[in-house]
Amino acid sequence: MTIDNETLLLLNAYHDGELSPVEALSMERRIKAEPELAAFTRQLGELSSGLSEILPGDPASSRLRGSILASITTDLTHDDVSNEPEPEISLQSADPRRAYWGPIAAALAIGLVGGGFAGGYFTHLAQTETRAAAIENEILTAHLRGLIAPQPFDIASSESHVVKPWFNGKTTIAPTTPDFSAQGFPLVGGRVDVIDRKPVPVMIYKRRQHTISVTVTTSSDLALPVQSVIDGTNVTSWTDGNLTYSAVSDLNLGELSSFADLYRKRLAGGG
Amino acid sequence: MTTLAKARFAQIVLPRIDEGYRLARWLTGSATDAEDVMQEACIKAFRAIESFAEGNARAWFLTIVRNVAYSWLQRHRPVKLVSLEDLSPDAQQEMETGGLMANAVPTPEDLLLAKQRSTALLGAVETLPLHLRETLVLREFHGLSYREIAAIGDIPIGTVMSRLAKARQSLLLRLKEAER
Numbered sequence: 001m002t003i004d005n006e007t008l009l010l011l012n013a014y015h016d017g018e019l020s021p022v023e024a025l026s027m028e029r030r031i032k033a034e035p036e037l038a039a040f041t042r043q044l045g046e047l048s049s050g051l052s053e054i055l056p057g058d059p060a061s062s063r064l065r066g067s068i069l070a071s072i073t074t075d076l077t078h079d080d081v082s083n084e085p086e087p088e089i090s091l092q093s094a095d096p097r098r099a100y101w102g103p104i105a106a107a108l109a110i111g112l113v114g115g116g117f118a119g120g121y122f123t124h125l126a127q128t129e130t131r132a133a134a135i136e137n138e139i140l141t142a143h144l145r146g147l148i149a150p151q152p153f154d155i156a157s158s159e160s161h162v163v164k165p166w167f168n169g170k171t172t173i174a175p176t177t178p179d180f181s182a183q184g185f186p187l188v189g190g191r192v193d194v195i196d197r198k199p200v201p202v203m204i205y206k207r208r209q210h211t212i213s214v215t216v217t218t219s220s221d222l223a224l225p226v227q228s229v230i231d232g233t234n235v236t237s238w239t240d241g242n243l244t245y246s247a248v249s250d251l252n253l254g255e256l257s258s259f260a261d262l263y264r265k266r267l268a269g270g271g
Numbered sequence: 272m273t274t275l276a277k278a279r280f281a282q283i284v285l286p287r288i289d290e291g292y293r294l295a296r297w298l299t300g301s302a303t304d305a306e307d308v309m310q311e312a313c314i315k316a317f318r319a320i321e322s323f324a325e326g327n328a329r330a331w332f333l334t335i336v337r338n339v340a341y342s343w344l345q346r347h348r349p350v351k352l353v354s355l356e357d358l359s360p361d362a363q364q365e366m367e368t369g370g371l372m373a374n375a376v377p378t379p380e381d382l383l384l385a386k387q388r389s390t391a392l393l394g395a396v397e398t399l400p401l402h403l404r405e406t407l408v409l410r411e412f413h414g415l416s417y418r419e420i421a422a423i424g425d426i427p428i429g430t431v432m433s434r435l436a437k438a439r440q441s442l443l444l445r446l447k448e449a450e451r
Contacts, residue, residue: 068310
């Protein structure tokens with residue numbers, strides 16, 4: 001009636017998707033044969049879903065972001081950083097220098113994202129940003145429309161080798177369609193959305209009850225915002241070659257960015 | 272130093288502030304302390320950003336946050352660092368003789384208890400020993416692999432496995448106690 005220590009470790013690793021295929025297979029057989037292992041596996045599952053509700057909590061406040069940017073800029077203004085005493089780390093700091101650098105830090109950040117503020121380029125930049133926002137909006141709308149439909153996908157399959165060829169002839173983009181079941185983000189299907197008047201591939205993933213749409217566009221020159229929240233839905237974008245991937249979901253930001261990291265790693269040929 | 276460092280900071284650190292903050296929040300146990308830790312960690316990350324070669328940016332940043340959180344705790348609350356590597360023998364035994372709840376059929380009462388359960392779980396996570404809590408949060412919230420967790424804590428993978436198993440057993444045990 002007891003599970004030995006070694007088995008407990010293996011069950012945990014099985015639950016985390018960390019076993020090799022061979023080990024996982026033999027563990028699956030054992031779980032089928034021994035009801036107490038099955039019961040424990042179920043408990044682990046319940047525990048994880050309980051934890052995923054309580055662990056996220058509130059995100060970092062915008063005040064914290066602001067003061068981080070401000071302190072980075074302060075850091076820069078010191079001539080010799082290594083000989084300076086540690087900067088005073090306090091959010092309530094009344095240092096006037098910090099207050100002065102704060103807005104500049106914010107401007108720098110915007111400059112970094114946008115590319116710069118020079119003459120006629122600015123107009124071009126503004127247009128590009130508006131267009132990027134419009135495209136992000138279309139991606140979000142398509143995701144929400146998908147959620148309203150009985151199924152958010154046109155083809156249901158967890159096989160990336162089924163989903164990927166399905167896009168042939170329907171769009172001109174051949175996306176990478178990895179499956180992350182082991183990490184808790186199973187691929188459930190694909191669909192075609194029309195973004196910027198062009199048909200583009202969309203992969204659908206699940207995380208518990210949440211749906212994640214990954215939309216692939218060719219507009220890599222547009223620099224979609226890395227992360228944004230629109231009416232409570234999170235959008236995370238990244239580029240790979242000339243393709244831009246946007247993951248859209250009502251999933252919390254932490255889990256969505258770990259999904260994005262997994263995806264990026266896979267695109268880079270790792271993971 | 273400046274332009275490249277700023278660009279890399281914006282690319283590598285800024286998108287991960289939330290994640291870092293969650294880790295700091297769980298390690299220090301308070302939102303205010305987490306903000307202090309994050310501020311210090313971000314300055315550290317910024318100063319080190321040019322020496323960071325291509326690689327796992329996420330693990331790199333979380334390692335900084337983790338180390339800053341530990342030295343912060345040592346400075347401000349040395350008591351918290353007392354390590355409880357093992358569950359008490361009583362608790363161990365209780366885990367082994369337990370299993371009554373495992374076969375229980377869910378009843379409507381269970382559903383009413385769900386809310387209480389998550390409060391109990393929250394309390395249980397907060398009282399986990401620091402190193403178990405760290406491993407648990409990196410796995411269950413950040414979704415990192417054992418290898419990444421091992422790299423961040425600078426511990427062998429075997430230790431990650433045993434810490435995770437211990438943390439989960441301890442939580443399951445606390446939940447059972449709460450339901451009694």
